[in-house]
Amino acid sequence: MMKECIRIASGQGFWGDLLTAPREQVTRGHVDYLVLDYLAEVTMSIMQKQRRRDRALGYAVDLVELVDDLLPELLERGTVLITNGGGVNPTACRDAVFAAARKRGIKGLRVGVVLGDDILEGLGDLIGKGHELKNMETGAPAASVLDRVTSANVYFGARPIVEALGQGAQIVITGRTTDTGLTLAPMVHEFGWAANDWDKAAAGTVAGHILECGGQASGGNFSGDWRSVPDLAHIGFPIAEASPDGTVVITKHPGTGGLVSARTVKEQLLYEIGDPKSYITPDCVADFTSIRVEEVGSNRVKISGVKGRSSTEFYKVSMSYHDGFTAVGTLTYAWPDALEKAEAADRILRARLNDLGLEFDEIRTEFVGHNSCHGPLAPSRGELNEVVLRVGVRSHERAAVERFGKEVAPLILTGPPSVTGFAGGRPKPADVIAFWPALIEKSAVAPVVLVEEA
Amino acid sequence: MKVRLIDIAHARSGDKGDTGNVGVIALRPEYYPILLKYLTAEKVKAHFAGIALGHVERFELPNLWALNFLLHRALGGGGTISLKHDAQGKTLSSAMLRMELEIEEPIVVERSGNV
Numbered sequence: 078m079m080k081e082c083i084r085i086a087s088g089q090g091f092w093g094d095l096l097t098a099p100r101e102q103v104t105r106g107h108v109d110y111l112v113l114d115y116l117a118e119v120t121m122s123i124m125q126k127q128r129r130r131d132r133a134l135g136y137a138v139d140l141v142e143l144v145d146d147l148l149p150e151l152l153e154r155g156t157v158l159i160t161n162g163g164g165v166n167p168t169a170c171r172d173a174v175f176a177a178a179r180k181r182g183i184k185g186l187r188v189g190v191v192l193g194d195d196i197l198e199g200l201g202d203l204i205g206k207g208h209e210l211k212n213m214e215t216g217a218p219a220a221s222v223l224d225r226v227t228s229a230n231v232y233f234g235a236r237p238i239v240e241a242l243g244q245g246a247q248i249v250i251t252g253r254t255t256d257t258g259l260t261l262a263p264m265v266h267e268f269g270w271a272a273n274d275w276d277k278a279a280a281g282t283v284a285g286h287i288l289e290c291g292g293q294a295s296g297g298n299f300s301g302d303w304r305s306v307p308d309l310a311h312i313g314f315p316i317a318e319a320s321p322d323g324t325v326v327i328t329k330h331p332g333t334g335g336l337v338s339a340r341t342v343k344e345q346l347l348y349e350i351g352d353p354k355s356y357i358t359p360d361c362v363a364d365f366t367s368i369r370v371e372e373v374g375s376n377r378v379k380i381s382g383v384k385g386r387s388s389t390e391f392y393k394v395s396m397s398y399h400d401g402f403t404a405v406g407t408l409t410y411a412w413p414d415a416l417e418k419a420e421a422a423d424r425i426l427r428a429r430l431n432d433l434g435l436e437f438d439e440i441r442t443e444f445v446g447h448n449s450c451h452g453p454l455a456p457s458r459g460e461l462n463e464v465v466l467r468v469g470v471r472s473h474e475r476a477a478v479e480r481f482g483k484e485v486a487p488l489i490l491t492g493p494p495s496v497t498g499f500a501g502g503r504p505k506p507a508d509v510i511a512f513w514p515a516l517i518e519k520s521a522v523a524p525v526v527l528v529e530e531a
Numbered sequence: 532m533k534v535r536l537i538d539i540a541h542a543r544s545g546d547k548g549d550t551g552n553v554g555v556i557a558l559r560p561e562y563y564p565i566l567l568k569y570l571t572a573e574k575v576k577a578h579f580a581g582i583a584l585g586h587v588e589r590f591e592l593p594n595l596w597a598l599n600f601l602l603h604r605a606l607g608g609g610g611t612i613s614l615k616h617d618a619q620g621k622t623l624s625s626a627m628l629r630m631e632l633e634i635e636e637p638i639v640v641e642r643s644g645n646v
């Protein structure tokens with residue numbers, strides 16, 4: 078029989094999020110699903126690099142530790158875990174999960190993986206077949222950066238996860254799946270929503286957008302009245318209570334800190350969106366101007382009325398490619414005349430870089446404590462007790478960036494006085510990983526779903 | 532009268548490549564028409580002079596009493612290309628709330644000073 082309501086809990090909003098959150102979500106009250114979002118654009122490139130060094134890596138290793146820790150509770154309570162932490166190697170992630178389960182003497186665990194999103198190896202072939210993968214911003218064809226591409230992934234939606242859930246998976250590990258698809262999938266699975274029920278797909282997508290950044294929907298990073306948010310030390314991550322008609326209530330476990338209010342939810346709804354009438358995912362096009370937001374109790378916000386339109390013929394592709402090097406150096410200047418000294422140090426540093434004849438695409442100076450956040454909007458100079466000089470450089474010449482790193486520390490003994498803060502050593506060149514957003518016909522790639530038991 | 536945006540609205544910002552998005556939400560429904568009338572794309576572009584180097588787009592979400600702004604070329608190239616301390620545009624929201632609007636309608640602001 079169809080459930081009247083399912084509870085879907087957000088446990089991670091990014092790779093690096095609060096490690097205690099997933100356990101809290103599973104043990105402080107009943108949840109049917111735990112969703113963990115690990116992937117940002119730069120993450121895929123880091124994971125490809127890890128897999129190149131070791132074929133058994135390339136996924137969020139934190140995830141395996143977390144699953145190992147939480148597996149007994151997940152199984153005992155029947156909570157299904159859905160995550161995109163498989164990164165560029167979901168099968169290796171699954172194998173690590175199976176190994177952790179074996180160690181605990183757990184048998185009969187069903188784990189599903191979603192593959193097929195990683196098109197890095199077949200990229201040349203796809204381009205050869207006429208898929209130009211034009212950059213959505215510049216219109217340039219992908220062939221122009223092909224030799225420097227470090228990752229290439231198609232964003233899949235909820236459908237492959239729904240298939241894995243249908244095959245009885247207790248854990249679903251995907252590669253590049255949209256954050257919103259992780260939350261929509263259990264609703265489609267439980268309520269049997271038709272593939273062309275666009276309003277329902279949009280409702281689940283909106284719920285996914287609210288959950289995808291974890292505590293950012295339940296009082297974290299809240300600009301409304303941040304002092305009024307209780308006990309952020311013990312913030313409860315958001316939970317979506319979904320009903321078959323597409324209505325969703327956003328809440329959190331009783332006794333946790335944080336705040337779920339119309340204001341905290343609205344802020345998250347507006348996070349990283351473009352045209353609100355067309356929030357495009359592989360599952361549908363959601364209309365954010367149709368969302369009704371209503372407080373229906375303490376820490377309970379109802380989301381209803383969501384309208385959607387048919388999904389497009391395309392998947393989004395996110396590629397990353399190597400595009401030079403950067404380094405950032407910092408030094409801290411103290412009263413008196415902290416800012417004036419930092420400005421003088423910047424002039425000295427630039428003069429020396431100029432003398433050395435180094436080529437940079439950009440040198441950027443910011444004064445942390447003065448203008449690094451609001452730039453020219455920062456109020457004109459009051460007296461600052463201390464200011465951090467922050468100089469960044471970018472170049473396609475690694476040697477230039479490396480040499481820059483050797484020019485910062487000398488300022489301590491050869492520049493303005495009352496300077497400190499060079500404990501970290503010389504700034505090292507870091508790779509610039511640039512992004513290449515593109516579209517590909519859905520018919521050109523197919524998700525592969527494998528559910529195995531061990 | 533002069534009204535500070537921070538006294539009638541809250542906001543959140545984020546990034547998509549080199550584009551920053553700033554969602555501005557009226558603290559009360561009666562403030563939304565004020566935002567609609569006075570917080571124009573042109574004014575926002577002027578406010579972010581030297582920060583948003585490209586054009587500014589505005590979208591309306593009356594259901595949330597909110598406006599969404601896209602600030603193009605605002606993040607120093609975006610992602611790991613950017614040398615900015617705030618490469619993800621997380622503080623564009625508070626930069627937006629610094630704005631002052633000269634308005635004709637008399638209103639009582641929800642908050643002032645202590646924010």
